[in-house]
Amino acid sequence: MFRRKIIGSTFQVGAAALTLLVGGLLGAASPAAAATSHTDYTHCRTSISLGRVQGLAQGATCSYLGVPYAAPPTGARRFLPPAPVTPWHGTLQATAAKPGCPQDLTVGPGVGTEDCLYTDVWQPRGGASARQPKPVMVFIHGGADELGAAGDPVFNGAQLADHGDAIVVSVDYRLGLLGWTELGGLDPRYAGSGNNGLRDQIAALTWVRQHVGAFGGDPGNVTVFGQSAGAISIDAMLAGNHPERLFQRAIVESGPGYLVHSQDYARSAAAHVLAAGKITSVAQLDAMSTAQLLQLQATAQQGVPGLADALFFGPSIDGRLVPGPVVDRIAAGSARDVQLMTGTTENETDYWALFEPAVLDLPLSAYQSFPAVLADRKQQMYDAYAADRPGLPAGRVVNAMITDQTERVPTLRMAEAQSRWRPTYVYQFDWHVPYVAGLPAAQNLGAMHTLELPFVFGNLDLDAFPRGAATVAADRPQLTALSDDMMTSWTSFARNGVPGWPSYTPSVRATRIWDTHPSVQDAPMENERALWNAYPFPDWDVREWSAQS
Structure with missing residues (x-):
């Protein structure tokens, strides 16, 4: 079988209320003017409103690895939207990448940790343009919304930041059952949990707007880019309300918008997961260890074939964060103030x-x-x-x-x-x-x-x-x-x-x-493209693909 490896990264195998955190799509203040950078480029130190940060000098860049953008989604917050970060005392040592969010046991012995909402930031060092605000690029990794981590060596942003004189940011977000299971049917307090992975990404982009100025970035010039599952999440944001409040440009790599799940499918997938563990309350899930949740996730997906398995988790049309079908929303102007670059292999x-x-x-x-x-x-x-x-x-x-x-x-x-x-x-x-x-x-x-x-x-x-x-x-x-x-x-x-x-x-x-x-x-290949003109590409319902092996 090739389950959970079809859509995503080849390389990964082995405060405020909800309205503030998702303000970019539900209505938020415009970003503040680019703050004067407080960075010590020689020693890779900077200060943000949350505290001082010590980075790592890597050639022509400063790397700030493992900077929190939200509070740990642990304990009572396990299935809730991300909460703001608590300011820290002293200096945060941001010199080593975090392990990423928990990932399926089939790829290793419980990879990752639930305390995983962190960013990595790469900043060009010194030079004549050191004091000029730089464009910001925020990367959302792929991995079928089950695998992957910002700290994957292939996603190291040092080369890209240095080459383009840009600030590069990579984010982790909740994966699998922890990030993409709708529990509102069990308890209305958890309504919308099926898009918590998307909420994490929105919280990360909100953090960027608030703090990237201290790294030398321009919070008014943010490009989000992502591949596969990461690209599909960007599609979902493009279909939201006022995505330009989060970013001004988007690069979507191998992740077309119709792969965002239908609402019916999201509910069906959640019911399938809960039935696999005979779960009747959120309290039962809260009482399970990370390893037990990963095992439940693996059990639920046993026997799910092909693309239905590779796209089992992911963002869905929920009527709020994602009000409607992506391409329909874009055609109607939901992203009219966002510039788009997109492509495939x-x-x-x-x-x-x-x-x-x-x-x-x-x-x-x-x-x-x-x-x-x-x-x-x-x-x-x-x-x-x-x-x-x-x-x-x-x-x-x-x-x-x-x-x-x-x-x-x-x-x-x-x-x-x-x-x-x-x-x-x-x-x-x-x-x-x-x-x-x-x-x-x-x-x-x-x-x-x-x-x-x-x-x-x-x-x-x-x-x-x-x-x-x-x-x-x-x-x-x-x-x-x-x-x-x-x-x-x-x-x-x-x-x-x-x-x-x-x-x-x-x-x-x-x-x-x-x-x-x-x-x-x-x-290119125009004759073949035109052969699909009669197909409307409906909202993605993976059940339609369950026979594909």
């Missing part, structure tokens, strides 16, 4: 083959998640995809169709919706480890899900991909150049909203193709 579903090689041999007859509304066109669409891929086996053709259904085409729909309001930018990441003749298909994978992340962060660790380490060793200068180009575009977009290529419109569909020789193409 060329071969998203090849990622699955890292865990289950048989997915590359999926015949058309086994493509059970193909939309019923298009059933009479299934063979015709397959033939069109096959004609564009002469010589490829059927499984590869089917996987190209699944990539378009799950990622590329709905991503373009979201870009179209936002382009009505603001210039919107689209990319496609095409680079992959070079194919080698004679190797099994699972060793010759394309530009899969997550592959762009080492390039975005400038940390060219491709050890998790077949032959990745050898490829980097053999071609580091060219791959470094590609990474540099991508970091320039990501940080340029964060600085001024222009990544370096034309904006996307339904009439032109300009798309940046990332490869060792980057280019801009108008409407």
Whole structure:
């Protein structure tokens, strides 16, 4: 099985009331003017309103690792919204990354701790621009909303911060059962707990607005960026009320908006979890240890196949934080004051083959998640995809169709919706480890899900991909150049909203193709995109995908 590894990071295996904390979406004061930085760049020290912070000098950057953005969601607060941080005495030693939030026992012996609501901040050191407020980039990691941590080495923001002269922030948030289980049916005091992971992220962005000035950042110029599950959470925020009060720009990587859960599904998934443990009260959950909760989570997901398992947890349309379907909300102008950049990889579903090689041999007859509304066109669409891929086996053709259904085409729909309001930018990441003749298909994978992340962060660790380490060793200068180009575009977009290529419109569909020789193409694979025009991409209900293995 390849459960819990399909949507998310390859690299992670092994006060105030609620209104204040989610104020960015429910109505909050505008950010204060950028505070004068109190940073000692030589010794990586700074002061925020909560107390003094000691960071770590790492080359050209100061790293502040493990700075709390909310109170520990422990004890009586386990399933409640995040609460404000209590100021500390003395100096906070922010010199080591935190372990992240609790994660499924199937990936290790109880990885993480419930006291996990922390940020990592990377700040360029010194230089002539040290006193000029810098653009801020806040990263939300992926991992199927069950795995991952801000402290993953691939997400180290030092290279990105130095390259783009920006403040880079990475956040942890509650995962799995602890962050995404709706308990309002058990006790109305816990209504909305199914989006607590999203509330954590909103609390982190609120913390950034309040405190990033002391790190040299501009609280009025914040870009949120995320991949996979992290990107889907950003989609949910874009569909909220006034997301521009949290951030001015968003970069959505491999996470189209329709993957936000329907409200019915969120309730159904919660009922499934509670039934698995015969849970009839929140008090029963509160009495369980972290390890017992993780075991309950694993038990609930046993036998849940394919994408239904990989997307078991996540943000949902709850009528408040997320008032309605993402693309519909965006089309109606919910994010009219936010600039958007979004994209996918060329071969998203090849990622699955890292865990289950048989997915590359999926015949058309086994493509059970193909939309019923298009059933009479299934063979015709397959033939069109096959004609564009002469010589490829059927499984590869089917996987190209699944990539378009799950990622590329709905991503373009979201870009179209936002382009009505603001210039919107689209990319496609095409680079992959070079194919080698004679190797099994699972060793010759394309530009899969997550592959762009080492390039975005400038940390060219491709050890998790077949032959990745050898490829980097053999071609580091060219791959470094590609990474540099991508970091320039990501940080340029964060600085001024222009990544370096034309904006996307339904009439032109300009798309940046990332490869060792980057280019801009108008409407790449347009014939295949148009084949999905009759499909409305409804709110995501994973039950519709339960037959997909």
